[in-house]
Amino acid sequence: AQSVSQHNHHVILSEAASLELGCNYSYGGTVNLFWYVQYPGQHLQLLLKYFSGDPLVKGIKGFEAEFIKSKFSFNLRKPSVQWSDTAEYFCAVNSRNTGNQFYFGTGTSLTVIP
Amino acid sequence: DVKVTQSSRYLVKRTGEKVFLECVQDMDHENMFWYRQDPGLGLRLIYFSYDVKMKEKGDIPEGYSVSREKKERFSLILESASTNQTSMYLCASTASGRNYEQYFGPGTRLTVT
Numbered sequence: 001a002q003s004v005s006q007h008n009h010h011v012i013l014s015e016a017a018s019l020e021l022g023c024n025y026s027y028g029g030t031v032n033l034f035w036y037v038q039y040p041g042q043h044l045q046l047l048l049k050y051f052s053g054d055p056l057v058k059g060i061k062g063f064e065a066e067f068i069k070s071k072f073s074f075n076l077r078k079p080s081v082q083w084s085d086t087a088e089y090f091c092a093v094n095s096r097n098t099g100n101q102f103y104f105g106t107g108t109s110l111t112v113i114p
Numbered sequence: 115d116v117k118v119t120q121s122s123r124y125l126v127k128r129t130g131e132k133v134f135l136e137c138v139q140d141m142d143h144e145n146m147f148w149y150r151q152d153p154g155l156g157l158r159l160i161y162f163s164y165d166v167k168m169k170e171k172g173d174i175p176e177g178y179s180v181s182r183e184k185k186e187r188f189s190l191i192l193e194s195a196s197t198n199q200t201s202m203y204l205c206a207s208t209a210s211g212r213n214y215e216q217y218f219g220p221g222t223r224l225t226v227t
Binding site: 006009032034036042043044045046049051052090092100101102104105106107 | 145147149154156157164204206213215216218219221
């Protein structure tokens with residue numbers, strides 16, 4: 001089975017600080033990559049996705065992620081976080097060969113201090 | 115607007131009870147999934163279904179079963195609830211094919227006492 005690693009379990013930042021959350025996956029084939037966000041008390045929603053093409057992907061709310069195939073990584077970035085970005089962030093991978101299954105990381109809890 | 119709904123937001127059940135969690139999607143998606151979400155463990159797949167009456171085990175199917183009699187509805191069944199099944203349960207759906215994301219319901223927080 002595939003595995004997805006998120007090395008940062010809990011991140012605390014001040015407003016306006018830059019953010020980078022790491023995500024590494026184990027599968028060597030062609031993959032689809034996702035970042036989901038879960039705001040307190042809300043359901044998981046898609047932040048951004050990569051299927052093919054430009055490895056730098058832009059998502060909602062100023063987030064972006066870069067797919068680096070050689071490093072099996074899909075790190076999430078934001079140049080300047082806001083208090084409203086406080087949430088849990090999940091990286092997910094879907095292999096095109098396995099089709100239906102999605103594999104999630106353990107999540108990173110981000111707290112932004114005003 | 116895409117929508118996945120779950121029958122309850124909060125549920126409290128006693129050990130040994132049979133528990134039904136229901137999920138409905140209105141997007142005509144072929145694939146539906148049940149996950150449980152626990153702190154520090156992320157989302158773990160319990161079961162998924164790629165068509166009506168079809169199901170496949172995920173990573174942690176023990177103690178659970180599922181039912182999919184209609185395309186839009188996917189039920190998770192705890193045959194005899196136990197305290198270690200206290201968790202947040204998330205339903206998701208996705209279209210078939212290669213390049214689609216999952217859409218999630220709001221979750222059901224189940225407490226087994």
